[in-house]
Amino acid sequence: MKILVAYATTEGQTRKVARWVADRMFEQSHTVEIAPLSEIDDIELRRFDGVILAASIHLGHYQPEVAEFAHKAAKQLVNQPTLFLSVSLAAAGHDAEDWRGLDRISEEFYAATGWSPDRFVQVAGAYKPSEYDMVRRFVMRRVIAQKDPDKDLSIDHEYTDWQSLGAEVDAWLAKIPE
Known part of the structure; x- marks a missing residue:
């Protein structure tokens, strides 16, 4: 399979997550294209069997480039398997209020962009x-x-649980028709 891994990062942990995911898929013999969202212009998403977007939350919002991309590409994204990796320090904790906040942020993102991924994973940051x-x-x-x-x-x-992240990515990949 050919997978696009596109990301937006503020401090670098989301880039590290995206690279780790891309390496994992490559080791499983998938073709992977990885790129920062700030460098993707009018990419033809039909070239890919699946798309992974990764972004981090800072001050209650994702980076503008992930929202712009998701909004612009929403009609294409709904026609293929998608995974959204949301990276934040709040995901490292067990505080119910923090998790409600993360849910609110993701719901606002979906409403603003018109796109909701097939699979959504909260990833603890650093x-x-x-x-x-x-x-x-x-x-x-x-x-x-x-x-x-x-x-x-x-x-x-670093709070990222690499084993759990790998299991989530593998589960998503397993659902993509060959």
Whole structure:
């Protein structure tokens, strides 16, 4: 199968997720094209057997390029298997209010773009104080301190559950007709 993996990233974790997913599919003998959404213009989606979009949530929204792409390509996307990977630190926790917020964000995204994926997966992101500016570091330290009080806030920490992500991708691939 030929799969498109397109992503939008702010701090790089979603790019890492997209590359990991693409590598996994390639190792399973699938043909994979991976690209940042900011570089995809008028791509012919019929060339692909399936499409994976990955984006991260920051301040309650996905990157503008994923919303623009989904809105523009909604009519094409509904005609093929799709998987949406939503990356966020909120997905790393077990707080019911955070999960309701994630559901609200995804519903707003679907309403705004006119596209709803066949499969939607919340993916836990990463905390990277080594890459944050002073303001972001301050804000993120407060968020992590509330959610993971035993965490050393001076070092980077990846919350992504790679095994679970692999199982989700494999389950999605298994449903695509050959």
